[in-house]
Amino acid sequence: MGSYFEVLLFLLTGVIFVFVGLGVASLFRPALPSTPKQSIYECGMRPFGDTLGKFRVRYYVFALVFVVFDVEAVFLYPWAVVFREIGLVGFVEMLIFLGVLVIGLVYAWKKRVLQWS
């Protein structure tokens, strides 16, 4: 089995590579900042209003259900690995666990929260 040293090394490489690349490029590229250039792109018009104002995230409820199911998926991984050893008992137990979650999903579905509008 592999070690995690390589993971650390790849992590550092990813960071270093980008900064080294930007550093090298700074030797070649021009730097002539101006106000129109540094403004936000809005199809050539002057930007209007505040970008980071109020924003309605309409998939809020999806995100809540997502957290539940994502955690459940993490629980499922160890179960899947030892599945052959725990056999039928493990299978039935996991079906019960999943069943509870599926009831939640069906409830959300019936309550019409799994809809955009």
Place this chain on the structure above:
Amino acid sequence: MPADLGAFLQGVFDQVHLWASQSPFWSALFTLGWGIVKVVLVLGFIIVNVLVLVWLERKFSGRVQSRLGPMRVGRPHGWAQTIADMIKLLGKEDIVPRAADKALFVIAPVVIFTATMLVYVVVPMGPRAIVSDLNIGVLYLAAAASFTVISVLMAGWGSSSKWSLLGALRGAAMLVSYEVPMVLAVMGVVLLSGTLSTNAIVKSQSGLWYILVQPIGFLVFLAALFAELNRVPFDLAEAESELVSGFNIEYSGLRFAFFFLAEYANLLALSAIAVTLYFGGWQGPFLPPFVWFMLKTYGFIILVMWIRWTLPRVRVDQLLEFGWKVLLPAALVNLAVTGVYVLLT
């Protein structure tokens, strides 16, 4: 001859390893040096393949749209076009908008590229050609791959442009809709192989590719893959024709190049993962494992490109409902059926 060379290199490696293991200092230095060799090899592999892939995609899209694609730079068939583009991007001015959140704006390309690099740690390219065969490979993969969405959010919010913010919010919506089905679809493969190590999953497919026993799982995985790769029909975070360029609109020059590099490196990595999980990875008769790995991966990439240049884009609400009302139930049913199958065999 290549087999002899391989054996020779193996012998040299073993000798150096044996010699280095005599003292803790040299042993540590050896580990570091060998790690750096791996990093350089993988980085070279990524860059060369991305150059080829960008060219391939442009030629392929040309074919689909009855045109030639790049022809001028490098003959035949404009093979040097991507290299010319890279050099051009290197010389482009680096513009950071005044309104931008500087820290987020600068870090976003770093995060997306690093996340892609991390995926390559567990891609098995041959029986021993794997950077580090982690025993939690698949779980690690799910974690590393989903970091790209954080980068999309950082870039979109940090640019403080309306287009990019919309792109970032869509990126988050996509994550919410495809991540769970994808993880559950892959669980079917884990059930069959009984391991999370990617190399062991390839080895367990010596008789039968998992796509043959996991057709539904594969289709769910494929759909989620397009969302993960930010490609049509699920390229909502970029969506050139409506959000102009989505989350990366304010990036220019080399910063943009890193997003581009990461996008294609990600395409290669996740195609390799798809091949590993469902198409027997490097396994195959007659040819060397690495050749099989590359053939299958490029075959899969062609499939992804084909779908990208053929289908229209879905709306974000369609994707959310598709993810929760089609993909998730399908993945759950697939998991239960696979469980029964494993119990019976």
